[in-house]
């Protein structure tokens with residue numbers, strides 16, 4: 001350790017002990033970002049802001065929420081919504097942010113797919129991102145249970161029941177997850193623990209990991225151009241800022257991100273104050289009743305596509321469960337299913353472009369039909385869309401291998 005000298009100020013005092021200047025240099029002022037990226041690269045920072053809103057509003061809600069089946073519904077719908085000053089505001093902020101974060105996660109994920117940001121050294125960034133997606137899904141599912149309304153109860157019953165389909169251990173596993181034979185107080189308290197302690201801690205660790213994984217391969221860019229970051233950074237530091245293909249994360253890049261965050265927040269607060277109901281299901285304003293099954297059970301909008309894959313195989317619950325498992329895990333393997341080494345936006349990869357938009361269209365169909373009752377023609381459309389989803393992923397290695405061969409011949 002270097003010798004400790006009399007500090008010239010607070011920063012110097014900290015620097016001698018924690019190397020804060022070096023840290024700022026590595027993470028901020030000399031963390032190089034390509035110039036040729038658009039506003040879609042700000043989604044990561046929008047996600048951080050939304051997570052911060054969820055965290056802070058969650059802390060306020062936690063002060064009055066009661067994790068007990070006899071008290072939970074009233075603590076949310078009466079105490080927080082009607083008795084506590086601005087309780088309604090914290091609840092709406094929390095609910096709208098939960099929905100918005102999924103919208104932005106999907107945009108962030110599909111931007112990465114469109115630009116091939118999971119390739120050539122960026123595989124671990126992608127894996128970290130997918131782990132975040134999975135943990136956020138568990139966080140949203142456990143949170144949805146807490147108001148203990150009809151949909152909280154029945155969605156929990158349906159989803160925990162799915163684990164029963166796992167061979168051999170399934171039925172025992174369901175009881176273990178629920179802490180009882182049916183969804184009950186024990187289930188609520190353990191999901192409460194997951195929602196307010198374990199999963200947020202895991203999410204924070206994963207966000208730190210996601211940032212760390214970004215530091216060395218750096219973010220991609222709009223053209224898929226391979227940039228020599230050291231060489232370009234030298235140009236920038238030498239004052240040749242116009243010619244350099246990079247800018248520092250702080251203050252240049254982050255100031256652009258903050259602008260996008262501000263625009264996003266206008267929409268976010270508009271929804272929070274004027275259209276908060278879009279993030280809440282009317283059926284969940286009825287208290288949970290284990291004796292009264294709602295006519296139609298469905299999850300929040302962001303899970304509808306995978307729920308529809310589950311229901312799509314209406315003639316076999318086993319097949320549905322396998323397809324559901326595949327749907328939830330398949331995105332993790334994107335870097336290996338895409339066999340082409342070409343890193344370029346989809347509009348420069350003709351076959352991949354068709355694949356990409358076919359996938360988006362299919363996910364929209366699955367989401368729409370996931371909300372409708374699975375009867376009559378809906379069941380068949382759901383089946384075709386589920387098969388199409390699996391088929392698209394089965395076709396991806398072949399489509400991209402053809403592209404890889406063409407690229408090999410061209411070079």
Ligand code: HEM
Nearest residue numbers: 041043044045047048109112117126129130132133219220
């Ligand atoms: C709350 C969750 C997340 C946070 C806070 C977050 C944050 C970030 C940030 C700040 C960046 C750099 C700037 C940008 O490209 O936006 C980034 C990049 C990236 N993220 Fe995420 N992310 C999250 C979830 C995900 C998910 C679900 C995926 C997909 C599986 C993902 C995959 C990626 C990839 C591949 C990049 C690199 C983009 C590139 O190189 O062009 N992230 N993330």
